[in-house]
Amino acid sequence: MIKFVNAKINLGLNIVRKREDGYHDLETVFFPVGIESGMPQQPEAFDDILEVNTDSNQLSGCRFQLMGRRIDCAPEKNLVVKAATLFIQTYVKKYDDLSDMGMFNIILDKHLPDGAGLGGGSADASFTLMTLNEITGEKFGRNELCNMAVKLGADCPFFIYNTPCFAEGIGEILTPVEIDLSGRWLLIVKPAIHVSTKEAFSGISPKEPKFDLRFLPDLPLERWKDMVVNDFEASLFPLYPKLAELKDTFYESGATYASMSGSGSAIYGIYTDGEAAKAARDKFISTYSGVWLFEL
Structure with a gap:
């Protein structure tokens, strides 16, 4: 299964207070970009490519291969690997059953830049959760996926929605909004x-x-x-x-x-x-x- 992973931009970003837990409450509008990149209407590519396959003859787990732009990060610290590990752990805890799993073979062809404020790593993590959920029969709803996603990063839940959203809290409280920038x-x-x-x-x-x-x-x-x-x-x-x-x-x-x-x-x-x-x-x-x- 292949997924094209888009990025986001922030339309405004206000840091409104520092929390007792050390994090900051913010307000922003997340806006997805690159959703149709590589298509005829958007020929310029601006996405990562995530490929996930399963090997039912192997015990549950995750094999990960990184291609494209190199990332200065150990594989086990990559958000894709963290997302896959978290998904497996959550699945087992809820269903106590590994029969739908096997080994996940995951390849990430990385093109989105990091350290850019575009959410590329967060998007990779969220798309991994959604893809594994699809492969295993969509047994988790959007709210459950968002609860997993926020453990990986504050803006990860947005990519579960992947539509313009007003965000509060640390970025995880989301309300879809209608932002029409068509023609721009x-x-x-x-x-x-x-x-x-x-x-x-x-x-x-x-x-x-x-x-x-x-x-x-x-x-x-x-x-x-x-x-x-x-x-x-x-x-x-x-x-x-x-x-x-x-x-x-x-x-x-x-x-x-x-x-x-x-x-x-x-x-x-x-x-x-x-x-x-x-x-x-x-x-x-x-x-x-x-x-x-x-x-x-």
Whole structure:
């Protein structure tokens, strides 16, 4: 079974308070991107490829092979392996039965960048859970899969939904929203900068947001620039001036809205003019290796 794993961007991201458990409560809108990449309408590929097969002649477990872009991570620490292990443990605990399993042979062909705020690793984990659930007869519902997913990462539950969602808590409390960006163009640039989640949160100062992202669907795109912010920019842009320069370049090239995604370091721009978006892409390609353009 083969699955094409998409990414996400954050449409605004507010860090509203620090919790007693050390985590932060946030508010954001997750928006899936790359769902149809590689298709005729979206010929530019922007996804990971997950292949899962089973060997019923072997005892339950997981064999994992990583292809494509290399990841500086031991196999047992890869989120795909963690997801498969968690799924097996949860399945056995609930059903006390391994007859539907056998050995899962998992191949991940990695293309989505990491350290970019695009959720590539989280998406791999969630797609692994959903694929194993499908293979074993869909015995877990969406809520059960989300409960598993949040143990792997705060934004993992979003990819179980994989539709625009307003997120609260640490990112796991999700409410689907209607965000219509059809006809616009999305340009993503990933510079050669890696921002860890720990580094991003270390400099954050929680505060009440000036705009409630629940109302984002009602706010015209032309007003986002003045109303919709990513709080991580305030602490990370001084550390990485190139990111601030990149965001400015998006606006100079005609983007209606530009922002860092998640905790960085990818910057994206939303364009209403397709020709301006294509011209910006051609300019960025001369400087950056990670550049992707989609018509939404």
